[in-house]
Amino acid sequence: MTGAEMERSGRRPPVKFLFSELEEYENQPPEKLGQGSFGVVFKGSIPEKNKWGLPAQEVAIKVNTGTKKKIEFNMERSILESIEHKNIIKLVGFADDNNRLCLVYEYMRRGTLKINISDLCWPKTLQIMRDMASVIFHLHQQDPPIIFRDLKSENILMNENFDPKLSDFGLAKRGKEGLKFGGTEGSSDVTAIHGSATPLCDIYSIGILILELLAQKVFRDRGKLLAWVRGETLVKGKVRNVKRVLRKNLLTSGCTVKNARRAIKLGIQCASYKNNDRPTIQYICKELSKLGVMKSLTSCFLNFFDLFTINCNCVISTGAS
Numbered sequence: 001m002t003g004a005e006m007e008r009s010g011r012r013p014p015v016k017f018l019f020s021e022l023e024e025y026e027n028q029p030p031e032k033l034g035q036g037s038f039g040v041v042f043k044g045s046i047p048e049k050n051k052w053g054l055p056a057q058e059v060a061i062k063v064n065t066g067t068k069k070k071i072e073f074n075m076e077r078s079i080l081e082s083i084e085h086k087n088i089i090k091l092v093g094f095a096d097d098n099n100r101l102c103l104v105y106e107y108m109r110r111g112t113l114k115i116n117i118s119d120l121c122w123p124k125t126l127q128i129m130r131d132m133a134s135v136i137f138h139l140h141q142q143d144p145p146i147i148f149r150d151l152k153s154e155n156i157l158m159n160e161n162f163d164p165k166l167s168d169f170g171l172a173k174r175g176k177e178g179l180k181f182g183g184t185e186g187s188s189d190v191t192a193i194h195g196s197a198t199p200l201c202d203i204y205s206i207g208i209l210i211l212e213l214l215a216q217k218v219f220r221d222r223g224k225l226l227a228w229v230r231g232e233t234l235v236k237g238k239v240r241n242v243k244r245v246l247r248k249n250l251l252t253s254g255c256t257v258k259n260a261r262r263a264i265k266l267g268i269q270c271a272s273y274k275n276n277d278r279p280t281i282q283y284i285c286k287e288l289s290k291l292g293v294m295k296s297l298t299s300c301f302l303n304f305f306d307l308f309t310i311n312c313n314c315v316i317s318t319g320a321s
């Protein structure tokens with residue numbers, strides 16, 4: 001989508017900032033939000049009166065430190081400029097003066113899914129599974145398809161309401177564009193890592209993500225997660241002992257054993273070692289849409305306090321829709 005087409009559709013193309021402007025927008029004293037292989041992320045705020053007519057907002061400013069990553073930077077920009085989805089992070093702007101690179105995103109108050117995963121209730125868990133499947137479906141629908149290659153809880157950011165948004169498109173692949181190698185050992189299929197990625201790589205990662213969400217923990221070695229879930233739940237090839245994997249709070253916040261069994265089966269199927277045993281993204285979306293929330297537990301709100309309670313992580317209001 002060109003800048004003009006974006007404007008016509010009501011979307012705003014990312015702004016090209018000067019580094020001096022971004023220095024002004026960075027919070028003082030500096031508030032570091034995190035760090036990755038691309039660089040350091042700082043919190044900033046765009047004031048109400050600015051020359052681009054941007055709404056006043058908090059932002060995350062990712063500054064390239066370390067080695068220069070122009071290919072990842074260009075991939076991130078081109079995908080976030082051309083794709084719109086409610087569960088994809090918004091790129092507010094960027095800066096590129098040939099020596100330095102910087103990306104400016106909407107601010108995601110709750111940080112990564114990884115740090116929140118142990119505190120989620122079933123309705124939120126289900127929403128995250130569905131939202132991520134819907135994003136991957138959308139990416140694979142593009143022409144040529146976009147293969148994300150690095151789907152994992154560290155690349156899913158959460159806003160105020162714990163709504164998930166996929167971030168970090170630097171390692172994505174679009175047709176022949178993109179780095180040859182990409183992904184993360186354990187959460188990505190080996191073909192993604194060794195340079196022959198197909199959309200089935202993202203299906204593998206969705207499987208690992210589903211199992212991680214059900215177990216509510218992130219294994220450092222994600223291959224072990226799959227082996228653990230299989231070992232705990234499979235009896236003669238059928239999913240049986242779901243309670244060995246699911247923590248109590250999922251089962252008390254609306255997840256039935258039947259749903260848990262179905263979700264585990266889907267996760268294991270997606271993360272099959274053989275590419276051809278993995279289901280299509282359409283099938284995954286359909287299966288996830290069949291999973292429900294127990295009738296009397298139709299609404300769930302997580303708030304700051306709940307995140308720090310040990311036993312009751314969900315505020316559940318009965319009867320509300």
Ligand SMILES: Nc1ncnc2c1ncn2[C@@H]1O[C@H](COP(=O)(O)OP(=O)(O)OP(=O)(O)O)[C@@H](O)[C@H]1O
Nearest residue numbers: 033034035036037038039041060105106107108168
């Ligand atoms: N939009 C955002 N809002 C709030 N925090 C953010 C945002 N973007 C990034 N962060 C924080 O900064 C950390 C590092 O960001 P990120 O993983 O995107 O960096 P990276 O250099 O691209 O990493 P990678 O090594 O995965 O490529 C994240 O784990 C998160 O805690």
